[in-house]
Amino acid sequence: MTGLLVVTAVPVEAEAVRAGLAACAAAGSGGQGVTVAPVGVGPGAAGAATARLLALAEAAGRPYRAVLSAGIGGGFPGRVEVGGTVLASRSIAADLGAESPDGFIPLDELGMPLDQLGGGILVDADPVLLGTLRQALPAAAVGTVLTVGTVTGTADSTRLLAERHPDAVAEAMEGYAVGVAATQAGLPFAELRTISNPIGPRDRGNWRMREAFAALTAAATALGPVLGPGW
Template identity: 30%
Template sequence: MRLLVAAATTFELDIFTSHLRQHFQEINENHFCKENLEVYICITGIGSMQTVFSLMEAMTIYNPHFCLQAGVAGSFNHETALGSLVIVREEMLGDLGVDDHGRFRDMFEIELMNPNEKPYVKKKLVNMFQDFPMRLNLPYVTGITVNTVSGSNNLIGHRSEYFDCDVETMEGAAFHYVCLKKKVPFLQVRSISNYVEPRDRSKWQMKLAIENLNEWMIANLPES
C-alpha cells in the first residue's frame, strides 16, 4: 500500500517523521518503506494554492492508494477540548465570494458556481469514501477553508452563522478537492490547537495538539 501523508508545515509532522526514520527504511527524502507499506510525506506549504500544486505533484510521482491530511485547526465550538482530534468530513470555501455592500455572498449564492456540480454536494466537498485503512475512531466535523484566519468578533460571527461550521483551516478544502477530482480515497484529521476567537496566541495549545495528532497517526498507521 502507498500512503501519502500531507501537512502544511514540517513541524506538524516532526514526531511522526522521526518515528518513520526509526522504524522504516528511508528510501529517499520523505519516502519510507516497511514490508508492503510505503509512506510518502508531502509538506504542501500553507494555503490552498500551494496545497493544490504540491498534492498534484506528489500524486503524479507517488500514485498513492490513500491520502491522509494531518494538521492543526481552530474550533468554533468551545465545547471541543483543545488538543482533541476530529475528522473533517465536509469542507467549504470560507472566503471565496464577493462583498455585496458589506454582505458576504459566496460564489454559489451569486450563481457563478453550481452548488451540485461535482465534486460539490450542496456547496460542500464531502468525503464519501467508505473503505479506510485507518480506524475512524474520531468525531466527524464540518470545516471551512480560508485565506485569512478569523481573528475578530465580527468575522467570527459571520463565518460561524453563514457556514454553520465546526473548524477552520487554510488547506482542507484544497485537499478534499484534489482527492475527490482524482478519485483517491482520503481522510483529513485535525487536532484542535485553539478556539476561533479574537487572536490571542497565549491561549493556544499548539504543542499538545501536535503531540496528540502525531501519537494518533503512529498508533493508526495501516498494517504493512
C-alpha cells in the first residue's frame, strides 16, 4: 500500500505542503511516502478529483492508506486567530439543504434518504489520524470545519453560521467533499486548515495569505515525521 494522500485546492497550497515535507526529508526526519495533489476549488471538483485519484491508485494495486484535506481557509473571529492552524473534528457541508421562512434547513432534516457512506451532511475525522495530527500540532485549534460553496462575506451570514455551528472554527470549500470520497473508499480522513482571514465582510486588508501559507508549510514540517509510509 502507498502512504498518505494530501489533497489541496490549488497548486500554491500543494507547494506549501511539499516545502514542509521536503524540509523534513532534507533533515532526515521523515516526509517521505506522502503524495500531495491539488484537486481543484470547490466541493464538486475536489470530491470528483479525489475519488479519481483513489480509484486509480486502487486499480494500480497501490491504494492509499488515508486522505488529508489541507489548505488555507477563513477562521471564525474569537475562535481562531489569523495565521493559526485548525484541525477538523468533523467536516460539515454547511450550505447543503434548503432555505425557508424560518431559516436554513439542513439536508438531514428534510426527510431525504441518506446512506451511511458519507451521504449526510458531515464526515467525522478518523480518530486515530486526528490523534496523530493533534500530537504533532498541539497548538492547533480543534473543532468543526465548514465546507461551503460560497465563501461567507457578510456579518449576518457569519452570525447565523456561528449560531448554527457553535463548535465551528473555520470554513473552506473542499473538506466535506474530500471526506465523502475517502469514506466511500473506506479510508481514514482528516482536514487541516491554516487561517488566512477572519470570516465575515470581505476586507482584503485583513487577509494574511503569506502568513497562512507559511503556517501551512510549518504544519507540514511538524507532520512530516509522523505521516510517512505508515499512513
